[in-house]
Amino acid sequence: MVQTDDPELKDSREKHFGSQSVGDDGWLNKQWATLIWLALVVWALWLSGLGRSPIVNWNGLPEVGRFWLAMFHPTLTVEFLGVMLAAAGVTLAFAVCGTACSLVIGLVFGIASSRVWWRVFWPGRTGWLWWTGVRTVLSIPRAIHEWIWGLLLLSVLGLDPLVGVLAIALPFGAITAKVFSEILDETPTAPLEALINSGVKPGRAFLYGHLPQALPNLISYGFYRFECSLRAAAVLGVIGAGGLGYQIFLSAQSLQYEELWTGFYALIFLNGLVDGWSGWLRKRMGFVGRMALTETAPSRQISDSGLESDPVAEGSRRVFSQRGQRWPVLLSWGAIALAFPTCLAYLDIDWGRLLRARSLFADIIVQVTPDKVLPNFSFELLPIALQTVAMSVLAITLAGLGGVLFSFPAAQNFFLPGGVLHGEGEREKGSAGYLGLWVSRLVLLAARAIPAPILAFVILLGMLPGMWPGVLALAFHNFGILGRLMAEVNENLPEGPVRGLRSLGASAGGVVFYGILPANLARFLAYSLYRWEVCLRETVIVGLV
Known part of the structure; x- marks a missing residue:
């Protein structure tokens, strides 16, 4: 029987598995993390050739027009x-x-x-x-x-x-x-x-x-x-x-x-x-x-009976x-x-x-063993791997920034009547808020519903082959996913402190930058990093288009 009150056993667990603390920022502080990410973005922009080589296919713009006109008569x-x-x-x-x-x-x-x-x-x-x-x-x-x-x-x-x-x-x-x-x-x-x-x-x-x-x-x-x-x-x-x-x-x-x-x-x-x-x-x-x-x-919370209750x-x-x-x-x-x-x-x-195909599976497993794969490894793959990383960095940066911007109008508790960014006298004014809510949610839905490879194919109608069609396709698709997740984070934000700032006379921008973003930034970054891992995998299929 395992007893958790044994000091030696507890020390052994913490030594090998680490403590169970949640919320530890780790050894890398936020300033260094930001600088490293900015350096990655600058490196990815340079590798993409932005400003050094053409990316727009001007001859394909009429085809792009045909594509958008078809939207009105499917x-x-x-x-x-x-x-x-x-x-x-x-x-x-x-x-x-x-x-x-x-x-x-x-x-x-x-x-x-x-x-x-x-x-x-x-x-x-x-x-x-x-x-x-x-x-x-x-x-x-x-x-x-x-x-x-x-x-x-x-x-x-x-x-x-x-x-x-x-x-x-x-x-x-x-x-x-x-x-x-x-x-x-x-x-x-x-x-x-x-x-x-x-x-x-x-x-x-x-x-x-x-x-x-x-x-x-x-x-x-x-x-x-x-x-x-x-x-x-x-x-x-x-x-x-x-x-x-x-x-x-x-x-x-x-x-x-x-x-x-x-x-x-x-x-x-x-x-x-x-x-x-x-x-x-x-x-x-x-x-x-x-x-x-x-x-x-x-x-x-403590209930009336004195027992703990789970909300x-x-x-x-x-x-x-x-x-x-x-x-x-x-x-x-x-x-x-x-x-x-x-x-x-x-x-x-x-x-x-x-079961009938198990011999074929066995043959595939044999072919991917290290002794078969490593001799075929070539350092010529390194530039391609670096391009893959650069594409994912640019895509997730654009997607994250777009997701943060759209997470505010796509949340129900900000711009609608009675929202946290409205004053007490503005509760009856909400037509623009409802319009922004539905338009932003529709844009996010369309972005995440259409697969990135199909988006890359459409973007290639008006752009030259290279990194940027893949970057934009991945960015738009992941923007739809991140924007919806971030909107849910905003909707679940405790409104008390934010309304307190508003009641003290803070502007809507001040409430966002000093009340909402500091509270939700950790969740925004966590979702963006999670999607970065997925985005890195998706660069492979977008590259095949």
Whole structure:
């Protein structure tokens, strides 16, 4: 039995796994981090050739005009709409099945790659080695984009729906495991340690004392991962896996811009539907946001009976105690439970194909062993790798800045009547605020719904080949994702201090720069750095366009 009150055991855990403190800034202060990032941006701008070589294709501007004019008259024939509806069903089925598989993988390996798990079950150097080994193994599938997984699986399994599901499940399972492990590590361990000290077995203590606290954040991230899977399913269509991405790619290749815009509108509608439904369900369940990468569990309050209460748990109990709100939530969870088997039946997946292709998988594994790969390594790849890093730096910088700017009009608690940036006498003036809210949210939705490779193809109509079409495509796509995440951070900001500044006479700009940005900047940076890792993977597929 593991006892956490043993001083030697505690020292061993902290020596190998580090302390469980959250919010430590680390050894690198903010000023040096800012200077290093600015230096990276300057280096990336120089490497991109900005100002030293032409980037605009002036001869392609008439084609760009044709593309934008087609936005106002998309193809709406009954036959083509039927094709797009069937393609949307395939895309949604890929996303559902891929998400379900990735969440199972993520939960199992998220627990196995969390520090708190090994602290409890196997403290000391041996546990640290297992923890390091699991995280190292998970970094391999996480580093390979789902498009590359799709191409690899396509060569083994052929044109089969299983390709689309596994191409999403494998990399997203590793990404989900990483995020789940961070959520588990940032969850307070006091209940877990109390149960273990009381004689409860570690496994049962982890199940009843730690997982329930982390469950709201795990479920919220699961919804976010479903939205990512929907976008990934569209990307996989480009390699022939089917779905909306495949139809959009065919229209783009044949320069049928009217059909291309029909596909864009279908993607935007499908992503908006999923985004709205998941947001509604999360709010009904009492969950705060999609992601909680740096956010600890909500503070507990003392109830009238003298016991601690969890605000999230209390909010969930209130939801299920109200009959009018309970049934829609239960129906939604029932639909979630039925979605996976329904989509499996719709795709008609033959899981036995994996067993029949196991010899081909074995051959591929043999070909990627270090003794096969390292002799073929060439330093000629170094300039290409540096370009990849430079593209990702520029893209995530532009996306982050744009996301911060759009996060304010896209948040419901700033410019609407009664918002924190309005004075008491301005509560009735809100038409501009509502217009800004819907326009900014529509722009963010369109940006994140359209896959980056398709965006790169469109941008290439008016730009010369080089780094900048990829940079702009990645920047615009990630801007849509970051802007929505940052808007949620703004919406969840405690309004008391901000309204206090406003009541003392601070201008709207002063409230933003001295009240809102300092409070939310850490979350903004955390999301941007998280997306930078994803953006680095996406540069590979954008480069192929």
